[in-house]
Every structure is written in C-alpha cells, then in structure tokens.
Amino acid sequence: MKPSSFTYHAPDSAEEVVSLLADYGEDAKVIAGGQSLVPMLALRLAVFGHLVDVRRVAGLRGAARFNGSVRVGAATTQAAVGNDAEIAAAVPLLARATPLIGHFQIRNRGTIGGSLAHADAAAEYPAVALALDARLETLSPRGARTIPAGEFFTGVWTTALAADELLTGVAFPARRERTGFAIEEFARRRGDFAIAGAAVAVEVDAGQRVRSGGIALFGLGPTPLRAAAAEAAVAGSAVADLAAEEVGDAAMEALESVPSDLHADAGYRKRVGAAMVAAAWRRATQEAING
Amino acid sequence: MADSDVDIEIRVNGAGRRASVPARLTLADFLRERCRLTGTHLGCEHGVCGACTVLLDGQAVRACLVFAVQADGAEVTTIEAIAAPDGGLSPVQAAFREHHGLQCGFCTPGFVITATAFLRDNPDPTDEQIRDALSGNLCRCTGYQGILKAVRAAAGPAPAESASAPANER
Numbered sequence: 001m002k003p004s005s006f007t008y009h010a011p012d013s014a015e016e017v018v019s020l021l022a023d024y025g026e027d028a029k030v031i032a033g034g035q036s037l038v039p040m041l042a043l044r045l046a047v048f049g050h051l052v053d054v055r056r057v058a059g060l061r062g063a064a065r066f067n068g069s070v071r072v073g074a075a076t077t078q079a080a081v082g083n084d085a086e087i088a089a090a091v092p093l094l095a096r097a098t099p100l101i102g103h104f105q106i107r108n109r110g111t112i113g114g115s116l117a118h119a120d121a122a123a124e125y126p127a128v129a130l131a132l133d134a135r136l137e138t139l140s141p142r143g144a145r146t147i148p149a150g151e152f153f154t155g156v157w158t159t160a161l162a163a164d165e166l167l168t169g170v171a172f173p174a175r176r177e178r179t180g181f182a183i184e185e186f187a188r189r190r191g192d193f194a195i196a197g198a199a200v201a202v203e204v205d206a207g208q209r210v211r212s213g214g215i216a217l218f219g220l221g222p223t224p225l226r227a228a229a230a231e232a233a234v235a236g237s238a239v240a241d242l243a244a245e246e247v248g249d250a251a252m253e254a255l256e257s258v259p260s261d262l263h264a265d266a267g268y269r270k271r272v273g274a275a276m277v278a279a280a281w282r283r284a285t286q287e288a289i290n291g
Numbered sequence: 292m293a294d295s296d297v298d299i300e301i302r303v304n305g306a307g308r309r310a311s312v313p314a315r316l317t318l319a320d321f322l323r324e325r326c327r328l329t330g331t332h333l334g335c336e337h338g339v340c341g342a343c344t345v346l347l348d349g350q351a352v353r354a355c356l357v358f359a360v361q362a363d364g365a366e367v368t369t370i371e372a373i374a375a376p377d378g379g380l381s382p383v384q385a386a387f388r389e390h391h392g393l394q395c396g397f398c399t400p401g402f403v404i405t406a407t408a409f410l411r412d413n414p415d416p417t418d419e420q421i422r423d424a425l426s427g428n429l430c431r432c433t434g435y436q437g438i439l440k441a442v443r444a445a446a447g448p449a450p451a452e453s454a455s456a457p458a459n460e461r
Contacts, residue, residue: 001336008297008314008360031361038317038356039337051314053361079350103427105341105405108350109357190426 003041010053014060014139014166017052022141022164024050030166032075035102035110036118060113060168063087069171071137074113078125079104081112090174093132093181093201097124100183103191113167116152119159121259122193122219124183126153130224131199131216134172140165153223178211179203180287182280185218186272188263194219195264196273198251200280204288210234210242215251215281220258220273227251227277239285248278299363303328304372312359319343319354321362322369330370330400334429341428344401345369351408370400373407383407383445392441394432402428406442416446 009020021028028050031037040046054060060075063084070090072081081087082098101107101115101124115125116136129136129149136147140162152160161167175181185197201214213234215227230250234242252274258266296311303326310325319336322328322345334340336355343354346368373381383406386392393399402425409424410416416424421442430438443449 002317002320003315005313005315007295008358010360034356034358034361035338035353038358041315042337042355051358055361099423103341104409104424105344105351105353105427106338108347109352190423 001042003038004044004047006048007050008053009050010056012056012058014054014057014168017054017057017166018140018164020050020052021166026163028052028163030054030117032111032114033077033109034114035106036114036120054166065090065174066171069135069173071169071171072112073169074116074137074167075111076113078102078107078110078112078115082107091132091172092175093128093183093199094125094172096181097128097183097199100124100185100194100197106191112170116170117159117161117167119153119157119223120193121153121156121221121223122195122197123224124185124194124197124199124218126224127197127199127216127218128183129170129172130226131201131214132172133214134170136167137169137171138165139168144168146171150226156222158223176203178205178288178291180284180289182283182287184276184280184283186276196220196269196276198248198273198277198280200277200284202281202284202288204239204285208239208289210237210239210285213281215247215277217251217255217273217277220252220255220269222257222259225255227254229254230277239289242281242285244278244282244285245274247281248274248276251277297360297363299360301359301362301364302366304367304369310359314358314360316359317355318345318347318357318359318362318367321359322354322367325359328369328371332397332400334397339429340398340401341405342398342401344404344428346404346408349408351405368404370403373403381407383410383442386441386445387438390441390444391437392433393437398428398430398432402430402438406445410442410446414446415450418443418449421446 029048031051031053060073063072088095134149183199185194187194196219199216203211205211217225252270260266298311300309322331332342334342338353338356345354
C-alpha cells in the first residue's frame with residue numbers, strides 16, 4: 001500500500017510542466033490534487049517514474065467569465081468550484097454536481113482538471129462537461145489547443161490528451177434564458193461512485209418546446225456518454241408531450257457495454273439509469289419553464 | 292529509478308519541521324514516522340477510511356493521499372494539537388467522550404479532525420449536513436449513532452426546521 005519510487009517535479013510554469021512531460025513521455029504523470037492518482041499509485045495500479053506537480057503553476061486556479069462562458073482553471077479544487085458564486089449563478093449544473101463528488105475532505109484536494117483528465121466513467125464532472133458541451137483547454141510543446149468535451153473521453157480512463165499535454169482549463173457556456181439543469185445519481189453509499197447517473201441541460205423556446213436537450217450518462221459505459229438518440233427524439237417536442245420515464249427509457253436504448261459488477265448487473269444498471277434520466281429530465285425541464 | 296530525497300519544511304502543530312524525504316513518502320507517514328505524531332492513524336492507505344484526516348492549511352484532507360513533498364511550505368494540524376495546551380479536551384473531543392462517540396478509538400482521530408473542521412465552517416448544521424460531513428470516515432465499532440450524537444451535541448441544538456425531520460438517507 002505504498003507507491004513505488006518516483007522523482008518529484010514542481011515547476012513554476014505550464015511550459016515547464018509540458019517540457020518535463022515531453023522529456024519523460026509515458027513515464028511521467030501530472031499530479032494535481034492526487035485524489036484519484038495517489039490511490040492508484042498506492043495500489044500499484046499505476047507506476048510512474050516521474051510525477052509533475054502543478055501546485056506552483058500560476059493561472060490554473062479560479063473561475064472567470066469570458067463573453068458567454070465561464071472558464072475554470074484546471075487546478076481549481078472541487079471545494080472552490082462548489083463555493084464560487086459566479087459558477088453557481090452561471091453554470092448551475094457544475095455547482096450542483098460538486099457536492100456529489102466523494103466527501104468534503106476529497107473535494108478540498110481534488111481538482112476539476114484532475115477529475116476530467118482521470119476520466120472515470122462513473123464520475124460527475126466528465127458528464128457535466130459532456131452535457132454542457134464544455135471546451136477543454138490544453139497546452140503541449142506544440143502549443144495550446146481546445147478540445148470539445150464530446151471528443152475528449154476516448155476510452156476507459158483514457159482521454160484525447162497526449163502524453164505531453166496538460167489540461168489547463170475548461171470553458172463552460174454560461175446559462176441563458178429558458179434553460180434548466182439537473183444531475184441525479186444513485187450510489188450505494190454517500191460519496192461512492194454512482195451505479196448510474198445522468199446530467200441534463202435543456203433549453204426550451206417561448207412555446208415550451210425543447211430547443212436542445214443535452215443528456216449525459218455516467219456509470220453506464222466505458223466512458224461518460226451522450227444519449228444522442230434520446231436527445232434527437234426530444235428536440236422540437238413540447239415539454240408537456242414528453243413523459244420523463246419515456247425519455248429515460250429512450251436514453252438507455254442504444255447503450256452497449258453497460259458495466260456489470262458485484263453490485264449491479266447491466267440490466268439493473270440500465271433500469272437505475274433510466275430512472276436517473278427521468279428524474280433529471282423532470283427537474284431540468286421544470287426549471288427551464290419556470291426559471 | 293532515481294529517488295533522490297527532497298528537502299521540505301512543514302509547520303506541524305505550530306512547530307517548523309525540516310526533513311529530507313523520499314518523494315513517495317505520504318504526509319501521513321511523515322507525521323507518524325518522522326514527527327513521531329502517531330495520533331494520525333492509517334487504516335486503508337488509499338483514501339477510503341478517513342482515519343488519517345488532518346488539517347492542511349486549515350482544510351481537512353486525507354493525509355494518505357498527500358505526499359509530504361506536496362505539503363512543503365504548508366501548515367499541518369494533527370489530532371495532537373486539538374486539545375488545549377493544558378490537556379483540556381476540545382468541545383468535539385469532550386462530546387465524543389460524553390456521547391460514546393468512540394469504542395476502540397482507531398478511527399477517532401480522523402472523526403475528531405473531520406468534525407472540528409466541519410463545525411468551524413458550519414457552526415449551525417442540520418442533522419442531514421452532519422451525516423453528510425461524517426460520510427467520509429469509517430468506524431467499525433460504534434454503529435455511528437454515538438458519533439452523530441457527539442457531533443450534534445458539539446454543534447448545539449439543531450436548527451428548528453431540521454430538528455424533527457427524518458434522516459434523509461440517499
């Protein structure tokens with residue numbers, strides 16, 4: 001239960017971080033809050049010769065509004081995200097997801113960038129990023145780029161980040177009129193990873209028809225997923241004509257590779273997932289209509 | 292693989308501690324083995340049980356999930372500094388004793404640190420908030436009811452609207 005030996009680096013700039021990542025390649029890993037990485041190191045599920053800590057890097061913390069979006073620095077702790085008034089007002093789904101992550105002691109260390117880069121399929125922030133079409137900002141020796149959330153999660157604990165690429169921030173679209181947001185999950189105990197969960201972001205028009213509905217699922221596949229078929233099915237429909245349970249069932253229809261384990265087989269997990277989608281859909285549409 | 296020691300300085304319970312440590316040494320092991328502060332207990336060593344909870348720059352964290360090198364320059368408070376200098380129990384400690392919030396005592400340092408930080412930031416919690424705050428610490432003896440009672444007592448009476456509400460287990 002002790003990590004294997006590694007060399008520790010704590011550079012002052014993002015440029016130095018990616019330079020070190022480039023030097024050491026797959027033998028190096030970024031560490032921020034360490035709340036996912038350190039357990040993996042302690043259990044020797046992961047072994048790295050070099051850890052590059054971002055704690056001294058300026059500009060990776062805090063939230064700021066830019067035009068129509070809110071940019072959150074990758075090393076912003078989950079506790080800071082949860083306490084940020086700007087985020088609560090402009091990106092309510094992110095604020096509402098935060099208390100569901102682990103426990104408050106975990107959120108005091110864990111970061112938003114760490115959660116996204118770790119990319120656990122049952123975690124909350126990756127699903128929130130998907131539901132909101134967030135844009136992930138990165139830096140590598142080749143320069144900065146932006147990756148849409150829909151292209152970021154590529155496999156089990158795997159992302160579009162190159163080995164020498166650092167996640168520097170995430171831009172979330174700020175809330176508009178007639179939008180509603182909800183996240184629902186079912187976990188065996190408070191703070192556990194969810195058996196299944198759903199994050200919903202919905203926008204309606206003046207006639208209470210669905211303009212767009214983002215439905216992201218977590219715990220229901222090898223990565224967080226968008227329920228694309230269900231989203232297409234609800235677009236243009238009057239909210240009053242859509243039964244939440246049917247939206248939930250539709251979101252489960254196309255799922256492949258639903259995880260099955262000791263606590264929940266795939267069939268049960270899909271029933272839970274449908275119920276979570278239905279509950280989130282109901283709350284999000286109510287908010288979009290009633291404000 | 293090279294594992295050259297790193298020089299660090301951490302302020303522990305008010306006293307500066309300089310040391311040269313391997314990068315893989317956790318803060319929990321640093322406190323126990325280098326500082327001889329063995330009140331910080333290690334249960335699972337991978338962030339599940341909460342027994343190793345300490346205050347890092349005032350915030351409750353799991354000391355098994357922080358490397359000592361990451362705490363360089365920081366201030367750490369352990370269970371040894373929770374009682375008054377004359378040995379008088381803190382309100383949380385006194386409430387744990389009064390309400391049978393411990394049995395074997397292994398998990399108690401983590402619970403006391405957790406409850407201390409929680410009540411500092413939430414001086415008027417509902418019962419539901421107390422349950423949520425304690426959910427990251429495991430106890431195998433008490434069945435938790437004594438711990439809940441202790442934290443409730445340390446906090447003072449519940450806010451009126453929550454006092455009679457049933458526990459809302461998720």
